[in-house]
Amino acid sequence: MKKSKVYMVNTDDLDGGFSLIDRLTLLWNHEEINFKDWIKENDLVAIKTHFGSRNQTRHLRPMYIRRIVDLVREAGGIPWVCEGVGLGWDENNKEFTMANGPGFLSVGNRHGFNTSTLNAPVIMDDGTVGTDVYIVPNENGKYIKKVDLAMGLRMADKVIITARFKGHGGAGFGGALKQLGIGCVGVGGKGGAHYGGGENIYIKNPDNCTACGECIRICPTQCLSFDENNKIVHDPDNCIACVMCFAKCHHGIKREEIEEKRIFALRRRIPSLEQVERMMDNAAGVVKGIGEDRIRYINIAIDITAHCDCATTGGHLLVPDIGIFYSEDPIAIDQAGVDLVTKSPGMPGSVAETGIDSPAGRIEPIPDAMSPGGEKFGLFSVWVDAESRPKLVETQLSSAFDLKLGSREYELIDVTPKKE
Numbered sequence: 053m054k055k056s057k058v059y060m061v062n063t064d065d066l067d068g069g070f071s072l073i074d075r076l077t078l079l080w081n082h083e084e085i086n087f088k089d090w091i092k093e094n095d096l097v098a099i100k101t102h103f104g105s106r107n108q109t110r111h112l113r114p115m116y117i118r119r120i121v122d123l124v125r126e127a128g129g130i131p132w133v134c135e136g137v138g139l140g141w142d143e144n145n146k147e148f149t150m151a152n153g154p155g156f157l158s159v160g161n162r163h164g165f166n167t168s169t170l171n172a173p174v175i176m177d178d179g180t181v182g183t184d185v186y187i188v189p190n191e192n193g194k195y196i197k198k199v200d201l202a203m204g205l206r207m208a209d210k211v212i213i214t215a216r217f218k219g220h221g222g223a224g225f226g227g228a229l230k231q232l233g234i235g236c237v238g239v240g241g242k243g244g245a246h247y248g249g250g251e252n253i254y255i256k257n258p259d260n261c262t263a264c265g266e267c268i269r270i271c272p273t274q275c276l277s278f279d280e281n282n283k284i285v286h287d288p289d290n291c292i293a294c295v296m297c298f299a300k301c302h303h304g305i306k307r308e309e310i311e312e313k314r315i316f317a318l319r320r321r322i323p324s325l326e327q328v329e330r331m332m333d334n335a336a337g338v339v340k341g342i343g344e345d346r347i348r349y350i351n352i353a354i355d356i357t358a359h360c361d362c363a364t365t366g367g368h369l370l371v372p373d374i375g376i377f378y379s380e381d382p383i384a385i386d387q388a389g390v391d392l393v394t395k396s397p398g399m400p401g402s403v404a405e406t407g408i409d410s411p412a413g414r415i416e417p418i419p420d421a422m423s424p425g426g427e428k429f430g431l432f433s434v435w436v437d438a439e440s441r442p443k444l445v446e447t448q449l450s451s452a453f454d455l456k457l458g459s460r461e462y463e464l465i466d467v468t469p470k471k472e
């Protein structure tokens with residue numbers, strides 16, 4: 053298997069003068085990385101990031117993105133920072149559902165991702181409600197044969213994918229591949245990965261419909277209508293499983309009664325291993341639709357928690373900070389992150405030491421999780437399919453490999469200046 057190059061700067065203490073932001077700059081300017089030649093004069097450069105869920109404090113810090121913006125400008129490019137419409141808690145805090153662009157931009161602003169701090173436009177790359185997409189044929193996808201690439205990324209000359217490298221409840225871990233497979237697709241792509249598509253949505257309790265018309269008003273594909281009795285009708289062929297109707301149709305139902313009384317429901321829950329495979333189908337379409345040579349990856353393995361940026365809780369750090377990584381290969385950069393986190397000792401007080409209570413039951417810590425070399429990735433996924441947790445990481449990486457997104461073999465090159 054061909055080895056891909058993964059470059060990194062570490063976070064070890066150095067003599068003065070090298071902040072983490074300085075180290076990011078050293079990485080960018082390294083002669084073998086050569087961002088300056090990759091970015092051409094007046095290239096439109098999209099910097100994809102994750103704003104974090106509302107009031108979540110474990111997300112990528114805007115300072116890293118600001119420095120990337122400055123470096124893109126120095127190289128002659130025209131930067132913008134972008135996020136896609138995605139999943140979050142609805143305005144009533146009742147269920148986890150698809151948000152909208154203004155909501156996401158407000159969260160981004162609250163977390164410091166705005167034009168003032170970043171010195172670049174901050175936009176939603178898939179439009180106001182996540183339906184501004186470019187459809188990429190994806191014949192090799194196991195489940196998703198047409199991928200909803202965010203149109204803003206399709207139109208960019210170059211795309212820099214940034215991710216906080218961390219754990220994830222449904223995917224095992226989140227890094228470059230997850231940014232591609234979830235972060236870079238519109239709401240239809242996210243719906244396809246999490247909920248399986250329009251055929252999986254149905255009207256469970258039609259008699260509960262009061263004909264208020266709110267779901268019809270907000271459905272982005274106009275696949276809802278009233279029948280002759282003013283009850284809601286769903287057209288699965290045009291539904292993209294964005295689940296925005298789920299959140300809109302509450303009508304005074306208490307949070308604990310939602311599953312029983314809801315009008316819109318899923319026929320089946322997508323098992324988490326399948327979710328990960330669907331996510332990688334999306335990733336393959338995204339790379340195809342943007343163009344492999346137009347994308348570069350930066351993983352920031354700092355503030356590594358067991359949970360994603362989209363989780364409401366930040367949580368304790370799982371392992372100590374590791375560093376900032378760069379690669380042209382999304383699998384290699386994630387594989388390096390997985391390997392280094394797995395070799396790190398767990399942090400006292402984190403789920404590595406304490407285990408966690410989850411809806412699937414109590415998950416005890418793996419006995420050697422506090423030791424270097426302990427298997428911590430099983431603890432990264434605590435909410436979905438307890439029995440498949442150990443397989444999630446492997447499934448993400450192997451599915452991406454099967455779809456020819458890169459190599460699992462890598463050469464790790466640490467370019468951190470050494471102490472005298």
Ligand code: SF4
Pocket residue numbers: 260261262263264265266267268284300301302303315
């Ligand atoms: S939002 Fe709910 S109650 Fe209102 S029309 Fe739609 S399904 Fe019926």
Ligand code: SF4
Pocket residue numbers: 250253270271272273274275276286290291292293294295296297298
């Ligand atoms: S019916 Fe619901 S899930 Fe389907 S596209 Fe419309 S709003 Fe989205």
